[in-house]
Amino acid sequence: MSHDTTARNRRMTHFDDHDALWLFGYGSLIWKADFPFLERRCAHVHGWVRRFWQGSHDHRGTPEAPGRVATLVREPGAICHGMAYRIAPEVLGPLDIREKNGYLRELTRLHFDDGGQPAGADGLLYLATEDNAAFLGDAPLDAIAAQIAVAHGPSGPNRDYLVHLARALRELGVDDPHVFALAARLPHPAGDDCPHDPK
Ligand code: BEZ
16 A cells, blocks of 8 residues: 655645745654755644654654654644744655655644744644554554664664654753653663663
């Protein structure tokens, strides 16, 4: 079954005629901004929580042994903190390919944390919903952490994704109980005598 969402994302042309747009990152985009951006600001979106419910068959796992990566799940009243990037529309093409495994562009209202102007903007985020073929959904935290601990894909160990995200969120001063609970459950790497510190 194909998980490739590239073609559907290309048909989403909302910002094609703009000079720039805001992209909200809540997962790897927070700690891995390997694309050109004009500006970045800490930001949040309303009504969403970050969850490790999306399967990764192409980056942090394989089709036989998928990893788990972050997506957003609707929760009324919740706030999800992340990083917003102002980018040129052309930057979305390579990101569509990088995130082709079930993620679709979603229009969002984002709010900046710094109190500066403008206080918010319309923008995009990448969302993997439960109807995509790679979606894994909820599971006990111990089971999710155990899966992340062993999964490995072309982009590296799944545990690195989680550890990097937990560290980046701590550095931003963001409390995310789901992410921190998973990071705390990762077994220490063999030969590591020090308690694992996700900071
Ligand atoms: C993010 O960091 O926001 C993200 C990155 C890739 C796919 C989906 C979301």
